Amino acid sequence: xxxxxxxxxxxxxxxxxxxxxxxxxxxxxxxxxxxxxxxxxxxxxxxxxxxxxxxxxxxxxxxxxxxxxxxxxxxxxxxxxxxxxxxxxxxxxxxxxxxxxxxxxxxxxxxxxxxxxxxxxxxxxxxxxxxxxxxxxxxxxxxxxxxxxxxxxxxxxxxxxxxxxxxxxxxxxxxxxxxxxxxxxxxxxxxxxxxxxxxxxxxxxxxxxxxxxxxxxxxxxxxxxxxxxxxxxxxxxxxxxxxxxxxxxxxxxxxxxxxxxxxxxxxxxxxxxxxxxxxxxx
Amino acid sequence: xxxxxxxxxxxxxxxxxxxxxxxxxxxxxxxxxxxxxxxxxxxxxxxxxxxxxxxxxxxxxxxxxxxxxxxxxxxxxxxxxxxxxxxxxxxxxxxxxxxxxxxxxxxxxxxxxxxxxxxxxxxxxxxxxxxxxxxxxxxxxxxxxxxxxxxxxxxxxxxxxxxxxxxxxxxxxxxxxxxxxxxxxxxxxxxxxxxxxxxxxxxxxxxxxxxxxxxxxxxxxxxxxxxxxxxxxxxxxxxxxxxxxxxxxxxxxxxxxxxxxxxxxxxxxxxxxxxxxxxxxxxxxxxxxxxxxxxxxxxxxxxxxxxxxxxxxxxxxxxxxxxxxxxxxxxxxxxxxxxxxxxxxxxxxxxxxxxxxxxxx
Numbered sequence: 001x002x003x004x005x006x007x008x009x010x011x012x013x014x015x016x017x018x019x020x021x022x023x024x025x026x027x028x029x030x031x032x033x034x035x036x037x038x039x040x041x042x043x044x045x046x047x048x049x050x051x052x053x054x055x056x057x058x059x060x061x062x063x064x065x066x067x068x069x070x071x072x073x074x075x076x077x078x079x080x081x082x083x084x085x086x087x088x089x090x091x092x093x094x095x096x097x098x099x100x101x102x103x104x105x106x107x108x109x110x111x112x113x114x115x116x117x118x119x120x121x122x123x124x125x126x127x128x129x130x131x132x133x134x135x136x137x138x139x140x141x142x143x144x145x146x147x148x149x150x151x152x153x154x155x156x157x158x159x160x161x162x163x164x165x166x167x168x169x170x171x172x173x174x175x176x177x178x179x180x181x182x183x184x185x186x187x188x189x190x191x192x193x194x195x196x197x198x199x200x201x202x203x204x205x206x207x208x209x210x211x212x213x214x215x216x217x218x219x220x221x222x223x224x225x226x227x228x229x230x231x232x233x234x235x236x237x238x239x240x241x242x243x244x245x246x247x248x249x250x251x252x253x254x255x256x257x258x259x260x261x262x263x264x265x266x267x268x269x270x271x272x273x274x275x276x277x278x279x280x281x282x
Numbered sequence: 283x284x285x286x287x288x289x290x291x292x293x294x295x296x297x298x299x300x301x302x303x304x305x306x307x308x309x310x311x312x313x314x315x316x317x318x319x320x321x322x323x324x325x326x327x328x329x330x331x332x333x334x335x336x337x338x339x340x341x342x343x344x345x346x347x348x349x350x351x352x353x354x355x356x357x358x359x360x361x362x363x364x365x366x367x368x369x370x371x372x373x374x375x376x377x378x379x380x381x382x383x384x385x386x387x388x389x390x391x392x393x394x395x396x397x398x399x400x401x402x403x404x405x406x407x408x409x410x411x412x413x414x415x416x417x418x419x420x421x422x423x424x425x426x427x428x429x430x431x432x433x434x435x436x437x438x439x440x441x442x443x444x445x446x447x448x449x450x451x452x453x454x455x456x457x458x459x460x461x462x463x464x465x466x467x468x469x470x471x472x473x474x475x476x477x478x479x480x481x482x483x484x485x486x487x488x489x490x491x492x493x494x495x496x497x498x499x500x501x502x503x504x505x506x507x508x509x510x511x512x513x514x515x516x517x518x519x520x521x522x523x524x525x526x527x528x529x530x531x532x533x534x535x536x537x538x539x540x541x542x543x544x545x546x547x548x549x550x551x552x553x554x555x556x557x558x559x560x561x562x563x564x565x566x567x568x569x570x571x572x573x574x575x576x577x578x579x580x581x582x583x584x585x586x587x588x589x590x591x592x593x594x595x596x597x598x599x600x601x602x603x604x605x606x607x608x609x610x611x612x613x614x615x616x617x618x619x620x621x622x623x624x625x626x627x628x629x630x631x632x633x634x635x636x637x638x639x640x641x642x643x
């Protein structure tokens with residue numbers, strides 16, 4: 001009887017394992033085939049599939065100064081947006097948790113609001129503001145980061161909320177305060193290190209969103225990466241696709257880095273206790 | 283056990299402290315003085331204001347009125363990080379991203395102590411709580427009891443003027459709790475620090491404190507040595523909250539209360555004559571099975587609860603149940619169903635008058 005049960009369990013495990021592989025392979029095909037097709041298109045010599053391999057389009061990326069400027073601007077926007085979002089959201093969310101828990105739902109609602117408003121409607125709202133900023137402040141493409149901070153709020157709020165929910169913010173904060181930490185130290189030395197994964201997640205979401213944003217930039221008449229890719233697509237589809245693949249690869253590398261950083265645990269000084277035991281009390 | 287000579291703490295005064303949360307009054311004019319190096323336990327049910335009092339001393343909350351004076355300095359307006367106060371919390375509060383010694387050294391770093399000195403003092407304090415060998419472990423690699431010991435070391439490492447303990451044992455199992463309770467007392471006496479300990483566990487408070495303050499509705503009902511609070515409760519609430527109490531109907535006459543023919547002295551003798559309810563401790567009740575089995579104190583054992591070294595016997599006195607607590611060895615003579623005669627030890631008892639339908643009436 002026991003042998004039959006063990007055999008049944010083995011076969012069940014094998015079936016489950018096979019099912020996992022099938023799902024994994026199906027997902028991989030779903031995501032990788034379009035990417036590979038894009039890569040193939042951007043490295044194709046002629047017009048047809050199998051007409052030879054070339055990196056010409058990839059090399060040509062740097063021949064388009066507008067494209068290089070757009071890539072630089074988008075990377076800058078991604079960095080500014082991520083930092084702006086973190087500076088705005090992390091202290092606010094911590095403060096709400098500590099001092100104004102009744103406002104949690106209201107803050108959540110405000111942060112999630114951009115998700116419910118179509119980008120084109122947001123543009124209509126942003127337009128007069130950007131018109132004013134262009135005249136009185138600056139018409140730099142980097143001013144788009146204001147709009148992008150609003151755009152990334154819902155996603156980043158969720159990521160940070162999950163991170164803050166995983167730790168006892170109130171107790172950790174009070175413990176640090178009672179030990180003499182200022183509010184800045186509490187944030188920088190206690191809260192941030194304990195939600196580092198959530199912060200990385202939020203930052204990655206911001207970067208991915210900014211690198212992929214088209215509607216707002218196009219309608220506010222700024223040339224970011226996606227706008228440039230779209231324009232270039234009409235003139236040189238090969239380069240356009242090469243840039244698109246490169247930006248996707250960039251996001252992929254960021255994800256890998258995130259997974260690596262998130263899992264790494266700092267090793268404490270192993271010698272400390274041994275030194276002490278040897279009479280290292282100076 | 284106490285080593286008064288080593289005490290070097292400072293006096294802490296809570297003067298007429300008030301704290302309200304909307305319409306709810308958490309603290310209603312609490313005044314309390316902790317002597318230098320003294321351990322005072324604030325005991326009371328949930329919501330009585332004991333944790334609020336502690337948080338006001340720590341500076342984690344602002345008082346609506348009154349003052350907190352530590353070592354002669356009024357610290358009422360100071361934020362938490364400017365008060366030299368160490369605190370151990372009910373919830374595990376070690377910083378998860380730091381190992382034990384880094385946690386202990388955190389407060390020293392905030393005080394700009396040099397790296398080597400920080401490490402030395404952190405490890406010395408960990409040694410004080412018996413955890414120097416675990417200095418390199420993260421909180422997740424420590425048991426609950428070990429985490430609270432590290433938290434205690436962290437609070438002590440900064441050499442605070444006052445140590446505040448906010449139910450630090452409540453998340454631990456009974457055995458660890460008892461061991462850590464003794465450990466806290468040992469360390470407190472060794473360091474000689476003035477300590478305010480908040481708990482809802484009367485056994486904990488009575489075992490650890492120099493003085494126990496029993497709180498209710500934001501006010502201090504009684505403050506005194508554990509033996510006094512237990513044996514001479516100032517109010518019916520204290521009698522009820524600190525230990526079990528039998529409520530027996532009686533009559534006050536000539537500064538005594540007569541309960542079923544037995545005269546008992548009063549904790550507060552200056553009360554007018556008349557009917558009252560006497561609050562009698564279970565351990566003041568003993569049972570006998572010999573002699574005349576007749577009279578108002580004869581009843582039947584209906585249950586025996588084994589508590590370890592002692593047992594609690596429930597006796598039915600014809601509609602009124604009385605609890606008697608005694609060494610377990612003695613209860614073998616009184617199994618359920620046995621007819622027994624109760625004897626009341628003439629300890630001073632508290633009386634209550636406001637009860638409209640007292641037991642035994």
